Amino acid sequence: MAGQTLIPAGDFRTSYAADTTVFPTTTSRNAMIAGIVLVCFAPHVVNEYILSLLIQIGIFGIAALGLNIVVGFTGQISIGHAAFFGFGAFTSAYLSNRFGIPVFFCIPLAGVVTAAVGLVFGLPAARLKGLYLAIATLAAQYILLDFFARAEWFTGGSVPASAEPFSIFGYMLRGDKQYFYVVLAYVIVCYLLVTNLIRSRDGRALVAVRDHYLSAEIMGINLTKYRTLSFGLAAFFAGVGGALYAHYNQVVSNEGFGIDRSIIFLAMIIIGGLGSIMGTLMGTAFMVLLPESMEWLSVALRDSPIDQFLGLKNNIAFLREMAIGVIIIVFLVFEPDGLAHRWRQIKAYWKLYPFSH
Amino acid sequence: MTEATEIDRPPKATAPTAAPLLSVRNIEVVYDKVILVLRGLSLEVPKGAIVALLGANGAGKSTTLKAISGLLKTEDGEVIRGEILFDGERINGIDPDKIVRRGIFQVMEGRRIIADMTSIENLKLGAFTRTDNEIAADIDMVFRYFPRLKERTGLAGYLSGGEQQMLAIGRALMARPKMILMDEPSMGLSPLLVKEVFSIIKEINRDLGVTILLVEQNARAALSVASHGYIMEQGKVVLDGTADELRDNEDVKEFYLGGAGDQRKSFKNLKSFKRRKRWL
């Protein structure tokens, strides 16, 4: 009873290896593979607009995954993630513009450089906890953003910088259709990396630090190392995401990396489910699609009788903003533990159906 | 998890007393919407009595107490069937703070003192629902019971495990409730204090007329103060009776009292296999 898991009865594991697979059941693995194959066809099926949304989900999903490492797995709130995202974007643009490094290499390189910066800004984590740390990351957010606006040599100052399009061995990828596959590849790799990380030694250590740092220390875990490391890892994925973002937009502007973006990242992982890898992607999709669908609604609303009645006119934007806020609130009221939690409950329900209790 | 379709057993009539102060009728509790923990549990606590609730780890004793005090809600738990009556009124579904105001106070498992306050502040909060002005006198009373608490003027979070347990019990005394639900009050206390705590339990029951539902692992001590006892297994009451009946039950002797009669079973020469008998 207490040991209830969702592995179907009769599914006995005969080796430890079989018990440590990425997916709990073969069905779920096959479903995932089928899903990926299906997504591969997306560029040929969906229109450019939907494609661009998918790309955004992928890019932000990678960065949000990084945030989930530091917030969800290690339990340290970070309100400065967008600044690392931006750092990755500027770094990749800088590396390719200044040194002519092929974009193909710039992206992981940007991840590594950002990770180093993340480690530096993660240093306060050695001493600070909880909200004190959270506000220190907020400070990092402002400091980095100020740096972007100031460091002409690096970012070009306050004017948006341009970034090369993605190229691979001299072959330029142009357009969203091709870039989609780049993002997809990165998403798969990043999500696999983190899945592995969490089921191996250092990942477990991060979670242990979150759950009970005092006993984690007694278990031989170096708190300072792992608290800081989690910021480094988070920054790595933020950097990779940022780099992908830079070469997708081919423009890097200071403005995309403010505190509001940091907060959206947080919303993604909270709505998806803290400490849930697939939840991150779900939450990202939610937060990317929500404003879009509200936009769509507000377009539909324009000049409609409701518009006339309320006298909205140019204020439709405010209605849209409010709707976004309200939906997030309503969502959290009903599902404070996130989409991943709801997903698990649905699965549990079907597994036990019709004996739901 | 076993099937939930099992037919409810009718609640077994307990010894006929006058109106019971608390009666729990056939409740089922789930955690997180799916994990069924209590499966049709019933029990009654007569007014002015001490009733012991015994059972193995995970039987659902703490869950039962939390269901009564309403604290289940804060742990994603829910009473999905059955009802709980206190003083003849249904109390399930009511907010925990209202239940406290009606006179049920729970001493939670694991002390749960407020770590960043001093002992005195903790005690004052125990009396939160009271409006009379004997609070100061009662604080003195608690300090008389547990002189050690008086010496420790720092934050309660720095108290030793046992000291925190004293504070938790003291807090319940401060509330002057009609009924106290005690979850393992003797846990972590030295033998001397265990005796003392049980004599305090007896005392407040006798002198102040407080009804007590006592969850204890120290079955021997619990049955020595209680008039009735219930034994739980896997979310159900499997045996109940007066304290004397239970003390004489062979199984109870074997699993809860550690051997027959007053002869303590030794921990020496333990066998590496175990015999397990379960009622269910």
Next chain:
Amino acid sequence: MAYTLEVRGVSLRFGGVRALTEVSFGVNEGELFSIIGPNGAGKTSIVNCISGRYKPTEGQLFYRGKDITGLNPNARPALGIGRTFQNLALFHHMSVLDNIMVGRHHLLKNNFITGSLYWLTGARREELEHRRKVEEIIDFLDLQSVRKATAGTLPYGLRKRVELARAMALEPQLILLDEPMAGMNFEEKEDMARYIVDLNEEFGMTVMMIEHDMGVVMDISHRVMVLDFGRKIAEGDPASVLADPHVKRAYLGEEDEVLVDPDDTPAPRESAA
């Protein structure tokens, strides 16, 4: 004979509170050593000093001849010191299995890079090897059925057992147990006592245990130390300690016929394998 663990004149003060005052004692290799004493006597504080949570205000601690007084807590598992906690300190949201695997942290070599690459770097092989060791512990402590359960939802008694499993996973030579039997009924205590004895005899660990259940303490420990108000008031074999009038007054209360069997003799010392 040199002690495995030696505590030399340790005092610990928190502001005005004297938690420990010049406590000295030693634990022998392979011994099952118990500490008893009234609440707030400083038992947990001793364990905290040994495991590095607290740094003594005065005095020194030696483990196998090495001064460990100022050593970082996280360096101690590698020396062979493991412990459990009085107020449960499990990793609440992790599975039982992962909780125990965390115990093997200092024995594992893969890091965040090799771990992320799992299949390519041998991390998988290493994880599986250690998983095997962990399964042995799970078998030993009868935790098979809750292997995948989330630790925070387990009933109290099981959580204590998981804590023990986690401490065992460190492969310590010295294991410190802080009230391992609190909150258990007789039958469960019996199980726990058996595990502890096995730990000591089969696994050859030196055990230091804090416990309030005098029955257990008397029956299974080789030597007992008594603390009161932060001072050591007695030390020796269980029977003689129990007979000490100071101990009776401070700890046990008046004569307790249930606890003291006239035929109680301390368990014979067996040199552990």
Next chain:
Amino acid sequence: MNTQLLIQLLVNGLVVGTLYGVVAMSFVLIYKATQVVNFAQGELLLVGAWVCWWLLTKYQVPFYLGMPITLVFMFLFGIAIQIVILRPMIGEPIISVIMVTIALSTVFSALMKWMFGVNLQPFPRIFQTQNVNILGLQVQTVYLMSLAVSVAMMVGMAWFFRLSKYGLAMRATAFNQQVAQSLGISVKSVFAMAWAISATVSAVAGVVVAVVNGVSAGLSAYGVKVFPAAILGGLDSVGGAVLGGIIIGLLENVAHFLDSEYLHWGNLYEIAPFYALIIILMIKPYGLFGTKDIERV
């Protein structure tokens, strides 16, 4: 060195800092009772400012009446927010609740813009003498009012949390809601009260800034400015919040002085508090007066 300028900037910092202190205090209030960092604090301030502005301009209500009405309204408004939005979140993970306050700030700020427009609106004149001369600096009278108000509130709250039964109940609730409930404390009313008081206090600050700068959506930026202030003082210290606010106010101005006289970097006024914040926290991880976490196993 330009001493005259430095002194004037210091006085200015002190004056503005007190205001930060007031907002920080309302922030700390919610934190102390609920452990929630309220990201909508700036919007509460703005709501207060708009309501008062609206009463004064549209209904020509005199200030000595408009202000109390505003405060009463904000008190009820705080309760309403709690009941409608935050009550269902009781017992849920803190971070989710924080997210809700963030979403709430989006809703309010959009709503305010919709209702009152995007233009800055001047506040009617409320004091006969608008300025008082302190050390050669013209200080607005409202600032002095806020100074008086904040000192009074600080003393009141310090008393409330340390000694009153409800103050204890709030702290208990913050520590652990389940435990508080088990003691008979109605977590719901504690939370409602915290939000009500906090909304009221921030409305005072809102009106003060509005009198000085006029009302506009931009005022909600104060909500972010006070993060460093509240943290610096120690998240759970009322007095610390005020002190933190003053320190941030001084820091801004000193940084600005250095910047304009010597460094010429440009943006030090806004950024320096954040650098200072990190440095101070590294030395005092719980701010100046925050209580340490209890680390005991």
Next chain:
Amino acid sequence: QAPISLGHLADYSGPTSDVGTPFGQGVADTYAWINKSGGINGAKVNVDTVDYGYQVPRAIAQYKKWSGADKVAAILGWGTADTEALTGFLAQDKIPDISASYAAALSDPTGAGGKAKPAPYNFFYGPSYSDAVRGMLTWAAEDWKAKGKPGKPKFVHMGANHPYPNAPKAAGEAIAAELGFELLPPIVFALTPGDYSAQCLTLKSSGANYAYLGNTAGSNISVLNACKAAGVDVQFLGNVWGMDENAAKAAGAAADGVVFPLRTAVAWGGSAPGMTTFMEISKMSDAAGTAYRPVHYVAGVCTALYMKEAVEWAAKNGGATGENVKKGFYQKKDWVPAGGEGICNPSTFTEKDHRGTLKVDLYRMKVAGATDAPLGDLVKNGGIKMEKVKTIDLPRKPEWLGW
């Protein structure tokens, strides 16, 4: 006939919404009016107005939609940061963009000026930010002489560290030096309203005589107020977006005396042949026809009319494609769009030079008494007045192209 699609980026909700709302309304009203009066060559114009909140990423995302399958013929853009971010794409996708950003960098179509990257598809109506500063400083130098004060006048640039206030910074400081001003270190203040007393105290202590305000009205008002309280005695020079009737109403006496450039020959209600047309256009969103429209609304209408004529020409000459619309901008010299007579200043765009005009009309804001009354009344009874100071005709220097 197939409708013509245009994209319109507006800021109704972001940090520049105070000026964005009237401007965007002007654009929207104009196309509503055009459609009502038969469209462009009989084709309906679909204007997709998007409130992007002054956020570059949202502008880019929106652009991707507009440049995709249902491609727009042209864009009416807004801010400097987003327009500069889009410049490369516009050139690549051949979509002209007439923006509300007057950054000089957007006026060099070939990059020949050497100061900016080529921006072949960017246009704007009115003098560039840099040229406006040049004009104002030219006036300031004369003003200083006229007042007969001793010594060199001191000039300071004030604004956020953001592409828009920064756009004319270098150019302004260069001409200031040239004209004999002493340059003071720039003063930074954010784009949002706030308390800028500290900035004003330094401004005062620095002894500046002329201060350029680079932000939009909202935050400028805060500065004006704070500076008035601090007793600063400085001649403020506002940028085109930095001062208008709403700002004057909000700032009250503090706005009195600010000098700023006006893009149109007259303001709302001024006497000009085109004003009747503008009134008609205004009725599209104000049926009663009573609303007072601030300067940005008027400028918005002019901007929209220019675009309309360029599209019209394109539709007649090979279809309303981006390339043709761009050519449409080059068709007339001293171009005043129909309906804008006497309001929109004559502009000339060539393939080598997108500086439509180098004429800078300087006005001074006059505020008298309380400003509580509605804006229309205030303007009518002279509580708020814009007083012509001077018109500066700058030379079309090639080295100023794109700078």
